[in-house]
Amino acid sequence: MRPWIVPVIAALLLAALPAVLTPYTQDLVVKIAIYAVFALSLELLVGAAGLVSLGHAAFLGIGAYVTVMATGDGGAASALWLLPAAMGAAALYAIFVGALSLRTKGVYFIMVTLAFAQMAYFVFHDTKLGGGSDGIFLYSKPVIQFGKTVLLDLDRKADLYYTVLAALVGTYALLALINRSRFGHALAGIRVNEQRMRAAGFATYGYKLAAFVIAGALAGLAGFLLAVKDGAVNPELLSWHESGAVLLMIILGGIGSLRGAVIGAVAFTLLKELYQSEALLGPLAAHWQLTLGLTIIAFVALLPKGLIGLKARLSGGAHA
Amino acid sequence: MRDPKTDATEPLLRSNLLTRRFGGLTAVNGVTLGFHVGEVHAVIGTNGAGKSTLINMLSGEMPATSGSIHFDGHDITDWPQPQRARAGLGRSYQRTTIFPEFSVLENCRLCAQAALPRAWAVWESAQHCEASLATAREALERAGLSDDAQRSAGTLSHGGKRQLEIAMCLATKPRVLLLDEPLAGMGAEETERMLALLGALKQNHAVLLVEHDMDAVFRIADRITVMVNGEVIASDAPAAIRANRDVQTAYLGEGH
Amino acid sequence: MDFATFLVQCLNAVQYGLLLFLVASGLTLIFGIMGVINLAHGSFYMIGAYMAFVLAPYFGDWYLTKLMVGVLLAAVFGYLLEWAFFSFLYQREHLQQVLMTYALILVFEELRSMLVGNDVHGVQAPSWLGGGFKLGELMSYPWYRVFASVACVVLALALYWVVNRTRLGMMIRAGASNRDMVRGLGIDIQRLYRIVFAGGVALAALAGMIAAPLSSVYPGMGGSVLIICFVVVVIGGIGSITGALVASLLVGFVDTFGKVFFAEYSGIGVYLLMAVILVWRPEGLMKRSF
Numbered sequence A: 001m002r003p004w005i006v007p008v009i010a011a012l013l014l015a016a017l018p019a020v021l022t023p024y025t026q027d028l029v030v031k032i033a034i035y036a037v038f039a040l041s042l043e044l045l046v047g048a049a050g051l052v053s054l055g056h057a058a059f060l061g062i063g064a065y066v067t068v069m070a071t072g073d074g075g076a077a078s079a080l081w082l083l084p085a086a087m088g089a090a091a092l093y094a095i096f097v098g099a100l101s102l103r104t105k106g107v108y109f110i111m112v113t114l115a116f117a118q119m120a121y122f123v124f125h126d127t128k129l130g131g132g133s134d135g136i137f138l139y140s141k142p143v144i145q146f147g148k149t150v151l152l153d154l155d156r157k158a159d160l161y162y163t164v165l166a167a168l169v170g171t172y173a174l175l176a177l178i179n180r181s182r183f184g185h186a187l188a189g190i191r192v193n194e195q196r197m198r199a200a201g202f203a204t205y206g207y208k209l210a211a212f213v214i215a216g217a218l219a220g221l222a223g224f225l226l227a228v229k230d231g232a233v234n235p236e237l238l239s240w241h242e243s244g245a246v247l248l249m250i251i252l253g254g255i256g257s258l259r260g261a262v263i264g265a266v267a268f269t270l271l272k273e274l275y276q277s278e279a280l281l282g283p284l285a286a287h288w289q290l291t292l293g294l295t296i297i298a299f300v301a302l303l304p305k306g307l308i309g310l311k312a313r314l315s316g317g318a319h320a
Numbered sequence B: 001m002r003d004p005k006t007d008a009t010e011p012l013l014r015s016n017l018l019t020r021r022f023g024g025l026t027a028v029n030g031v032t033l034g035f036h037v038g039e040v041h042a043v044i045g046t047n048g049a050g051k052s053t054l055i056n057m058l059s060g061e062m063p064a065t066s067g068s069i070h071f072d073g074h075d076i077t078d079w080p081q082p083q084r085a086r087a088g089l090g091r092s093y094q095r096t097t098i099f100p101e102f103s104v105l106e107n108c109r110l111c112a113q114a115a116l117p118r119a120w121a122v123w124e125s126a127q128h129c130e131a132s133l134a135t136a137r138e139a140l141e142r143a144g145l146s147d148d149a150q151r152s153a154g155t156l157s158h159g160g161k162r163q164l165e166i167a168m169c170l171a172t173k174p175r176v177l178l179l180d181e182p183l184a185g186m187g188a189e190e191t192e193r194m195l196a197l198l199g200a201l202k203q204n205h206a207v208l209l210v211e212h213d214m215d216a217v218f219r220i221a222d223r224i225t226v227m228v229n230g231e232v233i234a235s236d237a238p239a240a241i242r243a244n245r246d247v248q249t250a251y252l253g254e255g256h
Numbered sequence C: 001m002d003f004a005t006f007l008v009q010c011l012n013a014v015q016y017g018l019l020l021f022l023v024a025s026g027l028t029l030i031f032g033i034m035g036v037i038n039l040a041h042g043s044f045y046m047i048g049a050y051m052a053f054v055l056a057p058y059f060g061d062w063y064l065t066k067l068m069v070g071v072l073l074a075a076v077f078g079y080l081l082e083w084a085f086f087s088f089l090y091q092r093e094h095l096q097q098v099l100m101t102y103a104l105i106l107v108f109e110e111l112r113s114m115l116v117g118n119d120v121h122g123v124q125a126p127s128w129l130g131g132g133f134k135l136g137e138l139m140s141y142p143w144y145r146v147f148a149s150v151a152c153v154v155l156a157l158a159l160y161w162v163v164n165r166t167r168l169g170m171m172i173r174a175g176a177s178n179r180d181m182v183r184g185l186g187i188d189i190q191r192l193y194r195i196v197f198a199g200g201v202a203l204a205a206l207a208g209m210i211a212a213p214l215s216s217v218y219p220g221m222g223g224s225v226l227i228i229c230f231v232v233v234v235i236g237g238i239g240s241i242t243g244a245l246v247a248s249l250l251v252g253f254v255d256t257f258g259k260v261f262f263a264e265y266s267g268i269g270v271y272l273l274m275a276v277i278l279v280w281r282p283e284g285l286m287k288r289s290f
Helices: A005-019 A023-048 A057-071 A079-101 A106-126 A157-180 A182-200 A204-230 A240-253 A258-275 A278-302 A306-315 B051-059 B081-087 B104-113 B130-143 B158-171 B188-201 B214-220 B238-243 B245-251 C003-034 C041-059 C063-084 C094-116 C143-165 C167-177 C179-184 C189-215 C221-236 C241-280
Strands: A143-146 A149-153 B013-022 B025-035 B039-045 B066-071 B089-092 B176-180 B206-210 B223-228 B231-236 C132-135 C139-142
Touching (some): A005 A157, A057 A079, A079 A106, A079 A204, A106 C094, A157 A204, A182 A204, A182 B158, A240 C094, B025 B039, B039 B051, B051 B089, B051 B176, B158 B188, B188 B214, C003 C139, C003 C189, C041 C063, C143 C189, C179 C189
Parallel strands (some): B039 B206
Antiparallel strands (some): B013 B025, C132 C139
16 A cells, blocks of 8 residues: 555545534644644654754744744734744754754763753743743734735634644655655664764765754744644743653654654643543543653553554554 | 885875874874775784774774875875765774665665765655665675665675675775675685675775684785784785794784 | 952852752763663752751751751662662663653652642751851851852762772772673672662752752752753763763853843853853763763
C-alpha cells in the first residue's frame, strides 16, 4: 500500500469533520492539529536528525508573541506578512540557538537548548517587551484581504479550521519530502553515526543547523496558529513544561515517524483532557500531574517505541 | 633501497614532522612519511606505537600538535575532516562503522552523496539519485558485495561488514585510502579476497595500510614503515625491513 | 555604588554561588559517574526546602540538628530512589532518561502539592543566627548569610576531601573513568552508584534547607534552580567538581551584579554568559577532572 494513502484519507476525513462536530469538539480538533504541527516540527529534529532538544517551546512562543505584538492594536493584520514574520522571528532565534548549541553534543545539547529557551522565557516574562506574566491579548485576528474583498478571516471558525488543517497537511507533506530527499537521508546518516558522515565528506554542522532552523520555523507556524486560536499569549508557552510536553508527544506516538508525531499529539492532548476531567475522574482530576507523571513513567518503561511500536508488536511484524 | 626523501615521484599525501602530544605524553613524534599512487604503504608497530593517532591526524579527526600535512600540493593541516574527504582523502575504520539499519546499497549511496551539490533540493528523492546510485553500485562491485545490495547492512557477516566498510570508503571516490586494520577478525578466505581487492586498488590510489596481520602485510605491501613509541624507526621495502636489525629488536618476542 | 554596597553584593554573589555549587556538584557527579541526566535534581532542592519548612516547628532553634536530620532523611530517600527507579535508567538512552525524570518532577510536584499545598512559605532563620553585623554606616550583613556561605565552604572542602583523599573517593573517580574495570576489580558498583546518588540528593536537599530562610519556599523553586544548575554544568564541564565550583561562582556574580545593573533584563545574563562560553570553549571550562 502506498505510504501516502492513509495520510490523505485522514486529511480528507478531517476536512469533512466540521459538518458533524459540535463547536467544542471542533475547537479541540483545532487545538490538537496545532499541537500536531508543533510535534511534527520537533520530529524533524529528534526523529530524523537525532537531536534531542528540550527547548523547542521557545520557537512556539516566539511565533505566538510576534503574531500578537506585530498586530498591535491597529486592527487586523494581513496574514500574508504576519505569518512569515512570526515564522521568520522563530527562525532567527533558531539560528542563534542552533549555531551555539550545535557546538555541543548529547547531554550538553539537551541542557543548552533548555537554557536558551529559558532565556527567551525570561525576556517575555520579566521585561516590558512581553507584557509580563499575564501575557498579551490579540486584539484582531489576521486576515487576507485585497481592497474590500476578504478572502480569509481567521476570526471565522471555519476559516481558522481549514487554515490549521492546511498548515498540518503542508507541514506533514514538507517533512515527508524532506525525509525522502538527499538532505533527509543525510540527516538520518548523521543520526546513526555522525563521525562516519564526516569521514565521507558531509559538513554535518551545516546540515544539523539547517534542520534546527527549519524545525524552529515550523514551531513558529504552530505558535502563530495558537495565538490566533486562543486570541492571547502568555509566557508559559515558552516554559520548559511546554518543551517537555512536545517531547512527550513524539515519544508517545513513536519516534522516527511522521504519523507517530501526529498520533502522539492526539494521544497526549486527549490524555491530558482525560486526566483533568472532573466529570470522569472526580477528585483525582485536580492532581492530574501525578497521574500524568506516573503514566509517562510506565509508558516509557514499557513501550519505549511508542504507540506505533505497539501496533508493530501486536501485528507481530517488524515495521520500519 | 628506496629512500622516501629522494623518491622520484611526488607523494600524493605526505606528512612532515607530524607530532601529537596529550599533556605529558607524546603519542606521535616527528613523523615524516609519504604515500604514493600505485603503492601500498603499510604502517606497522606494537600497540601504543601511535598508528591510530597517526591515521586520525591524517584523516582530520584529530588536530596535530605540530607538523604539517600536504595533499596534492595543498597544505591541509588545518582542513576539517569533511573537507579532506571531499578532496579525496578516504578512510575506513578499525571498528566497523557501517549504518546497520540501512541497506548495503544505501550505505554506499549515502557516502557517494557527500560529493554531490545542491543538498538543499528537497523535492528530489534520494532513492532516485542516479549519480550517487551509480557510484555506489560501482563501489559495491569492486568490493564484491553486488549480490548483497538490498540486504540490511546489519545482517552481513563480519567479513561482509568489513568489505562494506571498504566499499563505503570507495564510494567517496577517494584518491588516498587510509585503511585502519581492514583485515581485523577476518577468516582466511575473506582475507584473500580483501588482499586481492587491495592489490587491484593500489593501481589508481595511494594506500596507507595499518595492520597487525604480518603475513598479509609482507605479501601486499610495497613499502613498510615501522613505528615504535610514536616514532618511525624504519621505512623501506619489505625485504629490507625484514633484515633490519632495529626492527628485529623492537619485535623480538613478537614474532611474525 | 559605594564600597559597602559593593562588598555586600560580592558577599551575596559568593553565597549564592556556593549554594548553587552544592546542588550542581550533585548533578555533575551523578552525570559524570552514572551517565544519567536527571531533570528531577531540582526537585531534591525543593524537597530540602520544604523539609526545612515542615521540620521547623519541631526543632525550633536546634538548627544544626534539624539540618543533620534533614540530610539523613534525604540520603535515605536518595538511596531508596536509586534502588527503585534510577538504577533502571543507566542503560537507557538520554531521551528516555529526560522523559522519565521529567515525569518524576511532575510526580514530586503533585505529591508536594497534596502534602503541603501550593502556598509560598517563609522559614525563619534560627534566633542565634539572627541580625547582622555592621558594614559601613547604613548597611548590615545578615549573620545567616554568613552562616550559609561558611556551611557551603565546609561542605565543599568535605566533598573535596572525600573525593580525593578517601577510598570511596578513589572508587568514585575510578568508576567515572572506567566502569567495567571497577566492576572487574570486585567493587560492588551498584552500591557505589547508590551511595553516590544518595550523596547527590543529600547535597541538593541540604542546599535547599540552607536556602529556605533566604529565598522562602515556593512551588516553582525546583525548576528554576535546575536550569541554572544546567548552565553551571555546561560552563564548568560535566563531571568536573572544580569546574562546577568555578562556574557556580561565575554565575553567582553575573546574576547578582546583573540584578543591580540591569534590573529586569538580569534574568538573561547567565544565559548570555553561557553563550559566550559556548563560543569560546564548548566542552566547558575544565575537561573532566576532579
